Amino acid sequence: MNTGLSVAAPSFLASLVEFVEALTIVLAVGATRGWKNAGTGALAGVAALAIAVAALGPALGRIPIAALQLAVGILLLFFGMRWLRKAILRYAGVLPLHDEAAVYAATAGRLGATALPIGGRDWSAIATSFNAVALEGLEVVFIVIALGATAGALAAAAAGAAFAAAVVLLAGFALRAPLARVPENTLKFAVGVMLSAFGTYWTAEGLRFAWPGSDFALLGLVLGFLAASGLAVLLARASLRARGTGAPR
Amino acid sequence: MTRVRAAADELAGLFVDDRLFALALALWLAAMAGAGALGIATPQARAPVLFVGLAAILLASVVRAARR
Numbered sequence: 001m002n003t004g005l006s007v008a009a010p011s012f013l014a015s016l017v018e019f020v021e022a023l024t025i026v027l028a029v030g031a032t033r034g035w036k037n038a039g040t041g042a043l044a045g046v047a048a049l050a051i052a053v054a055a056l057g058p059a060l061g062r063i064p065i066a067a068l069q070l071a072v073g074i075l076l077l078f079f080g081m082r083w084l085r086k087a088i089l090r091y092a093g094v095l096p097l098h099d100e101a102a103v104y105a106a107t108a109g110r111l112g113a114t115a116l117p118i119g120g121r122d123w124s125a126i127a128t129s130f131n132a133v134a135l136e137g138l139e140v141v142f143i144v145i146a147l148g149a150t151a152g153a154l155a156a157a158a159a160g161a162a163f164a165a166a167v168v169l170l171a172g173f174a175l176r177a178p179l180a181r182v183p184e185n186t187l188k189f190a191v192g193v194m195l196s197a198f199g200t201y202w203t204a205e206g207l208r209f210a211w212p213g214s215d216f217a218l219l220g221l222v223l224g225f226l227a228a229s230g231l232a233v234l235l236a237r238a239s240l241r242a243r244g245t246g247a248p249r
Numbered sequence: 250m251t252r253v254r255a256a257a258d259e260l261a262g263l264f265v266d267d268r269l270f271a272l273a274l275a276l277w278l279a280a281m282a283g284a285g286a287l288g289i290a291t292p293q294a295r296a297p298v299l300f301v302g303l304a305a306i307l308l309a310s311v312v313r314a315a316r317r
Contacts, residue, residue, distance in 0.1 A: 078264035078274060081303070085270060085310060094315050135259060142263065200300050203278065207285050209296040221300060228304035232311040239315035 004156035006218070007147045010194040011160030014143045017187050018136040019168035024100045024178040025132035028107035031176075033125035040121070041129025048130075049137045053145075060149050069150050070206025073199050076146045080195025087189035088229055092236035097185055104178040143195070150202050193229060197221035270310040277302045 022042075030038035060068065089095040111125060140161050148157030171179055201218050204211060211217035265271040281299050284290065290298070 074278060075264060077278075077303070078271060081270075081274065081307060082264060082266045085307060085314075086266065088307075088311050089314055092311070092315060094311075138260075139263060196303070200303060204296040204299050207282055207295075207299075208292065209281075209285065209299065210292040211296045212293055217296070224300055224304060225307075228307055232308050235308065236311050236315035239312055243316065 003151055003153050007151050007153040008156040008160035010191055010198070011144055011147050011157040012164045013187055014191040014195065015140045015161040015164035016168060016182070017184055017191065018140050018143075019165055020100065020179050020182050020184065021103075022132045022136035023168055023172045024104050025107055026129050027172060027176065027178055028104045029111060029125050029129045029132075032108045032111045033122050037122045037125035038129045041126040041131075042133045044126070045130045045133025045137060048134050049141055052138075053141055057145075060145065065150075066206055066208075069202045072146045072150045073202030073204075073206050075142070075199075076195055077199030077203055079142065079146075080192050080197075080199050082192075083188050084192030084196050084225065084229060087185050087192050088232045089236065090185045091189065092233045093240060094236055098188075099180070100178040100182070100184070101180040104180075147195075147198060150198075189229065193222055193225045196225045200225075267310060267314070269313075270306070273306045273310065274303065277306060 022045075026038050026042050029041065063071075086095065090097050107128065111128065114124060144154070144157045144161050148154030151157075168179065197218055200221050201211065213220065277299075281295065281302070285292075285295060289295075
């Protein structure tokens, strides 16, 4: 299997989702409280993440690969299955779909309701922008490190995330509006399947279990999680119908 | 202190959404690690069993959420 591509693809897709979510908040801050405040908060968020990566990154190289695979595999499993479960519940109609336009309107409404400070910095706007970039960025950092470090393809994982950042920034700069037409739940579903598969694979490797078919088992895990997720959507919709609350689509 | 706790909560929120779901995953991983340590089944059999258990937990959790 092409390790670089198999790591870069989920890194790109997962980062795309996170960057779209961060961009929505930063755009709402910029439109209501000024682009200087939005930019200051966003840059501070990027700087905080860079400091965290610089502090933690070198430590990863000192951890034995089996221990790293087990620890990262378990974290990736929890992270991926959380995403997958939520995407399944959204597809089935149990949870409402994530709506970037609604998030934008809510953030802009909340910030617009407070008075603009006279002179000085608008700390509320800067903090909102900072939180969005730092929190969504933290997920990107985790995904890049988890996928890249365990597979020995950190550059490919980072390239996938960087490409996603470029795509979202260019689209956001061109539109100056939330990227509401991005099929976010479909992306989360696909990424949830991939991260769950990677997490399961590395957890088993860390526990010294043996996969039939070696690396190709990863493809089997992706198909397995895809099948299980499809079945879960059908079962959840059937449960909703049985309750009489109906299920969309 | 409140900020540290809020940051810790945010960090935990990356991995845990539904506590029962997370607990079931943790217990299954512990059980599989125990099976490995005790030498139950062959290493080739344990890996697919790990996946089957995780898929079953996912299905059960989704159906449970839909029924609530």
